[in-house]
Amino acid sequence: MTVTPAARAEAEALFAAFRATGATAVEADILQPAETLLDLYGEDIRARAYITQDPLRGEMVLRPDFTVPVVQAHMAGGADPARYCYIGPVFRKQDHIGPRASEYLQVGFEVFDRDAPQADAEVFALFAGLLAPLGLQALTGDIGILLAAIEGLSTTPRRKAALRRHVWRPRRFRALLDRFAGRAALPPARARLLDHLRSAAPEALMAEAGPQIGLRSGAEVAERSAALLEDADTPPIAAPEAALLYDLLGLAAPADAALAHLRGIAPLMPAITPAVDRFESRLAALRARGIDTASLAFEASHGRTTLEYYDGFVFTFHRADQGGAIDAALPPVASGGRYDALTAILGQGRSIPAVGGIIRPAVVADLKGA
Amino acid sequence: MSLKIGVPSKGRLMEKTFDWFGARGVTMSRNGAEREYSGAVEGIADVELVLLSAGEIPRELAAGRIHLGVTGSDLVRDKLADWNQQVAELAALGFGHADLIIAVPACWIDVETLDDLDAVASAFRARHGFRLRIATKYHRLVRDFLTETGVADYQLVDSQGATEGTVKNLTAEAVADITSTGETLRANHLKILGDAVIHRSQATLFLARAADWGAAETAAMAALAAKLQIATP
Numbered sequence: 001m002t003v004t005p006a007a008r009a010e011a012e013a014l015f016a017a018f019r020a021t022g023a024t025a026v027e028a029d030i031l032q033p034a035e036t037l038l039d040l041y042g043e044d045i046r047a048r049a050y051i052t053q054d055p056l057r058g059e060m061v062l063r064p065d066f067t068v069p070v071v072q073a074h075m076a077g078g079a080d081p082a083r084y085c086y087i088g089p090v091f092r093k094q095d096h097i098g099p100r101a102s103e104y105l106q107v108g109f110e111v112f113d114r115d116a117p118q119a120d121a122e123v124f125a126l127f128a129g130l131l132a133p134l135g136l137q138a139l140t141g142d143i144g145i146l147l148a149a150i151e152g153l154s155t156t157p158r159r160k161a162a163l164r165r166h167v168w169r170p171r172r173f174r175a176l177l178d179r180f181a182g183r184a185a186l187p188p189a190r191a192r193l194l195d196h197l198r199s200a201a202p203e204a205l206m207a208e209a210g211p212q213i214g215l216r217s218g219a220e221v222a223e224r225s226a227a228l229l230e231d232a233d234t235p236p237i238a239a240p241e242a243a244l245l246y247d248l249l250g251l252a253a254p255a256d257a258a259l260a261h262l263r264g265i266a267p268l269m270p271a272i273t274p275a276v277d278r279f280e281s282r283l284a285a286l287r288a289r290g291i292d293t294a295s296l297a298f299e300a301s302h303g304r305t306t307l308e309y310y311d312g313f314v315f316t317f318h319r320a321d322q323g324g325a326i327d328a329a330l331p332p333v334a335s336g337g338r339y340d341a342l343t344a345i346l347g348q349g350r351s352i353p354a355v356g357g358i359i360r361p362a363v364v365a366d367l368k369g370a
Numbered sequence: 371m372s373l374k375i376g377v378p379s380k381g382r383l384m385e386k387t388f389d390w391f392g393a394r395g396v397t398m399s400r401n402g403a404e405r406e407y408s409g410a411v412e413g414i415a416d417v418e419l420v421l422l423s424a425g426e427i428p429r430e431l432a433a434g435r436i437h438l439g440v441t442g443s444d445l446v447r448d449k450l451a452d453w454n455q456q457v458a459e460l461a462a463l464g465f466g467h468a469d470l471i472i473a474v475p476a477c478w479i480d481v482e483t484l485d486d487l488d489a490v491a492s493a494f495r496a497r498h499g500f501r502l503r504i505a506t507k508y509h510r511l512v513r514d515f516l517t518e519t520g521v522a523d524y525q526l527v528d529s530q531g532a533t534e535g536t537v538k539n540l541t542a543e544a545v546a547d548i549t550s551t552g553e554t555l556r557a558n559h560l561k562i563l564g565d566a567v568i569h570r571s572q573a574t575l576f577l578a579r580a581a582d583w584g585a586a587e588t589a590a591m592a593a594l595a596a597k598l599q600i601a602t603p
Contacts, residue, residue, distance in 0.1 A: 169520040173520075190483070193482045197480070210475070212477050216475070220494075224490065
């Protein structure tokens, strides 16, 4: 049995605590339309979703997560501001032999409120309070600072877009940044490709290569060929500027110290100032809610691998050993973050800042039983 | 009980497997009528031949219904989660070579590597409103490879045959398939990405870790391993 009575009891207690804050309880169907939902997720959840065929409704997916259906319901006519909570199973295929369940309960809390720093602090403090008896290790981050730093680079919009797109894939991001900063040599395959593209007009090269097949048109190929040649002539990102971004990617410190560090580099990287201001307001709001920001762990790169669609504040709560070290092999007990861009995509022109998170009651029950 | 060994039930893969074992003093043969899927093993005691479709051998190994099996290393890696915890590779048999690769239309003069494919996927999604489609039957291998190499904005679409035709038929923009000479790809106006060899496959002898390994099977395995001159886990 995947959902034990202990996990169910823990889930109901957490759900009651969320409702006690005044949040509205919401339901979401277990069977969701696959296409719109999966398009919004990263490859990881897409690949792990249970997809099935419905004779009338087409391709459906067993709910892999609540956030998207809750946002959809809110955008279709929720109050502003609004607070929601939910409880129920989610489904994700597990691709490795081990203890991770493919069906498990989530209890979640989502806040749609334009006062972002206060809302961030409200969600985090609520989770921290509920999980306090378990002695967990919290870890926070802020994707918004990274995105602002990328936006501020003195390079072409195309290069910024490429970096922004790969913020959630650190390895490729690093490879791109190394190339754009001139730290990595042009790969031989790219050099050959550029030589070939310079040798004749794209139309002539295409005709020589073979017939036009597929949905991607000759115009699209010609357009990217021109873009590649243009990009080849783009000067590298200046070394000091690139160095600051590398420094930012590796920043890991208690939150107050991280803020001081960011304030220190902001004059050299003015584009991050508004994001750092938001970080500072958030820390003040957290302190007002009793969170010790002098010891709260912060990593600028946190949330880049696991929590795609988060684009601002992110947090996780982990089981830790007595020295406070996190066991990375285990899923976090709770996780959450800000996803403003998602509400803009689902709102079709409207958007509202949103932040939320989930707790895995089965893990809470395990920890209490241990 | 005897040691059950699963072997592809027809074609060159079966013949080459028989040859490989035959060269090592283990004679395999198919019984009676041409269409009957049962066989015999001579030259060693307590070994039973089970003729199966090569595609089903990974599943039979994982379930432990056969002790040994010969199939492509690509199929085992694709069909079994954490394959090396479920089966052990005993010997690469040196035939049935094929590479799992990614290919795109030859007219894509701006694409030579995964880097290019990734950039094209991003532009394609923005232009066409859906993710670039890669047709394949090797979902796990392709997905793991693209995740590892950080390619985004694609989707895998299932294609169980004639995969090279999907681009022309507008059901995919690229394909991930096995090839030995690349001829079918060229005939369908596709070219292979230089850095996208996902797996170099060949026929391989696997051992099922979950099979029933009693005294009789263990003894038969030891005798067989000595004859084949292979190590067992």
